[in-house]
Amino acid sequence: xxxAVESGMNWSxxxxxxxxxxVDIPEGTVGTHSIVHYNIENYDNWTDYWKRYNQARKExxxxxxYTVLLREDxxxxxxxxxxxxxxxxxxxxxxxxxxxxxxGLGLGxxxxxxxxxxxxxxxxxxxxxxxxxxxxxxHCAKDERFTLIHDDADTxxxxxxxxxxxxxxxxxxxxxxxxxxxxxxxSPYATTIGSYGTIRDLENYYEIxxxxxxxxxxxxxxxLPWM
Numbered sequence: 376x377x378x379a380v381e382s383g384m385n386w387s388x389x390x391x392x393x394x395x396x397x398v399d400i401p402e403g404t405v406g407t408h409s410i411v412h413y414n415i416e417n418y419d420n421w422t423d424y425w426k427r428y429n430q431a432r433k434e435x436x437x438x439x440x441y442t443v444l445l446r447e448d449x450x451x452x453x454x455x456x457x458x459x460x461x462x463x464x465x466x467x468x469x470x471x472x473x474x475x476x477x478x479g480l481g482l483g484x485x486x487x488x489x490x491x492x493x494x495x496x497x498x499x500x501x502x503x504x505x506x507x508x509x510x511x512x513x514h515c516a517k518d519e520r521f522t523l524i525h526d527d528a529d530t531x532x533x534x535x536x537x538x539x540x541x542x543x544x545x546x547x548x549x550x551x552x553x554x555x556x557x558x559x560x561x562s563p564y565a566t567t568i569g570s571y572g573t574i575r576d577l578e579n580y581y582e583i584x585x586x587x588x589x590x591x592x593x594x595x596x597x598x599l600p601w602m
Contacts, residue, residue, distance in 0.1 A: 396460070396484065396487055397442070397456045398442050398456045398514075400482055400510065400511055400515065405506040405509045406504075408444065408446050409510075412442055412443075413425060413441045424452065425443065428459075429457075444510075453507075454484055456482060460484060463571060464485065464571075467488075467543045467545075470541050473497075473541065474497045474540050475495065475499070475539060476500075476539040476541070476542045476543070476561070477499070477500045477501070477543050478543070479502060479546030480500050480523065481545065483512070485498075485545070486516040490518060490521075495520060496540075498517075498521045499522045500523050502523060502526075502546075503527045503546065528546050529553075540567070541566065542567070544558070545571050548570070558570070580593045580596055581593065
């Protein structure tokens with residue numbers, strides 16, 4: 376399903392598939408949120424966090440443009456259209472089918488993949504922050520199957536009779552206990568449910584060989600600790 380990223384690919388091949396996960400959101404600021412574009416030419420303007428992220432995650436040196444969602448009250452980026460972000464959504468890529476519920480709009484990152492994926496009937500997205508909606512929704516990929524709800528996924532009253540084939544929890548979640556509460560809340564309405572942290576259950580993890588520029592399975596094949 377979708378454009379697979381496989382061991383043995385070089386950066387040019389990954390670049391060819393990059394339209395699967397890149398976004399086209401203009402820079403701007405609304406309230407406490409901002410969209411910024413990072414590339415090699417403006418490296419001096421990168422936040423310290425993004426410099427560490429880029430180095431530790433071994434992002435492609437010639438994937439020169441990244442779109443990043445920032446919030447002024449936190450040092451970490453909210454979301455970025457990086458290869459690592461794509462990898463951290465692998466559970467969704469493997470389970471998305473039929474009617475889907477996504478908590479958190481972010482950059483509209485998942486839209487770019489879901490709109491091209493086969494077998495998607497509907498995509499409902501819940502976003503808490505009006506700032507993010509104003510920055511992203513008019514510019515992200517969507518068609519008549521996509522619906523946006525301005526609400527807080529933590530407190531949203533799920534309509535009676537709701538049922539989704541796949542629920543993906545991808546908004547700001549404070550810890551394991553809150554994650555379990557959310558899974559308890561949404562599981563009765565979902566055939567399958569996953570979350571951003573599900574990366575820990577993936578079969579394969581990848582990284583770039585800096586000498587050969589080839590995408591390789593990590594050795595050991597584990598989630599990469601980095602911060």
